[in-house]
Amino acid sequence: MLTTDQAPTVQDFPAATLVNAGPWFRGHQLDPRPAIVVGPFGGPEFADTAEMVVVWYFTIGAPTPGDSVQAMFPHELTPLDDTLTTMDTGTFCDIATSLPLGRFPYNQGNDLTAAVNRAVRERIEAAPATRRS
Incomplete structure (x- = not known):
């Protein structure tokens, strides 16, 4: 759990965490907007040593490195x-x-894809009346 006394770390933001952050565009940081954490920069094998996380600004469009997918502190x-x-x-x-x-980048996104697939199943199970037989 993150407190106000400690600086956040990569471990505080596992894949599929919804966040608010300002993406960078042509050297300027834009206003904060919703994003979703893809994982630690470099992939899951760097979870203990990464200093940045990769986020996808899903309101900007499909995942595209540099545009809607960026590394953030x-x-x-x-x-x-x-x-x-x-x-x-x-x-x-x-x-x-x-x-x-x-x-x-670097074929990241597997953990996020798995989390989205789990959420699809959870949403279906939570709303059985909406399923078709």
Whole structure:
């Protein structure tokens, strides 16, 4: 658990954590917007040593390195009190449909894809009345 006494670390932001952060565009940081953590910079094998996390600004478009996918320092991220299973359904559907259309550097994104797939199953199980037989 992160307190105000300690600086956030990469371990405080596991894959699929929803955050608010300002993406960079042409050397300027834009206003903060929602994003989702892809994982530690360099991939899961660097979780203990990475100093940055990779985030996907899903409101900008499908995952594209440099545009909607950027490495950010943990102190630049503000965690949101929402999850893939509790977030707005329309936004979640946008994430789930855009995820396979993009690409991540160094083939990252496997943990995020697994988390989105789990959230799809959890959402279906939570709303059995909406399923078709």
